[in-house]
Amino acid sequence: MKALGLLLLGSFLFFLPPVAAVQPVSIEADEVVVRVPMPGRTVTAGYLTLRNPSEQMRQLVAVQSDAFARIELHTHTHVDGMMRMVQVDAIDIPASGKVALQPGGLHLMLFEPQQSLEENQSVPLQLQFDDGSQLQLDARLVMPPRR
Numbered sequence: 001m002k003a004l005g006l007l008l009l010g011s012f013l014f015f016l017p018p019v020a021a022v023q024p025v026s027i028e029a030d031e032v033v034v035r036v037p038m039p040g041r042t043v044t045a046g047y048l049t050l051r052n053p054s055e056q057m058r059q060l061v062a063v064q065s066d067a068f069a070r071i072e073l074h075t076h077t078h079v080d081g082m083m084r085m086v087q088v089d090a091i092d093i094p095a096s097g098k099v100a101l102q103p104g105g106l107h108l109m110l111f112e113p114q115q116s117l118e119e120n121q122s123v124p125l126q127l128q129f130d131d132g133s134q135l136q137l138d139a140r141l142v143m144p145p146r147r
């Protein structure tokens with residue numbers, strides 16, 4: 001019976017269409033941090049640098065985490081002399097280049113923590129790119145700067 005099961009599984013895998021395969025990821029990330037939310041707040045920001053060693057531009061199109069209900073891609077823009085955050089659909093990572101998500105610019109906006117978040121713990125992030133590839137990361141929790 002076991003052999004038959006393996007045989008069936010084998011033929012099932014064989015007939016999976018190639019599009020179902022997750023692409024090998026070409027993007028590398030470092031300096032991955034998420035800020036501990038301010039007391040009483042349920043939203044916080046995350047930052048990282050994405051490097052693209054490939055010859056093709058890639059886009060970061062979504063980020064998910066078990067530790068947050070929702071994550072959006074944001075940037076800052078000047079509107080009437082005021083800095084405002086706006087959501088973006090994707091973040092370009094130039095071919096043979098990099099993009100930095102950092103305070104005052106592009107960032108991750110993370111909503112509704114699903115667990116307690118303490119300094120130096122880590123939270124998982126799953127990055128999705130426009131070619132279907134995914135990158136699994138651990139972000140270190142850091143305290144927000146004092147004002």
Ligand SMILES: [Cu+2]
Pocket residue numbers: 074075085086107108109
């Ligand atoms: Cu934001």
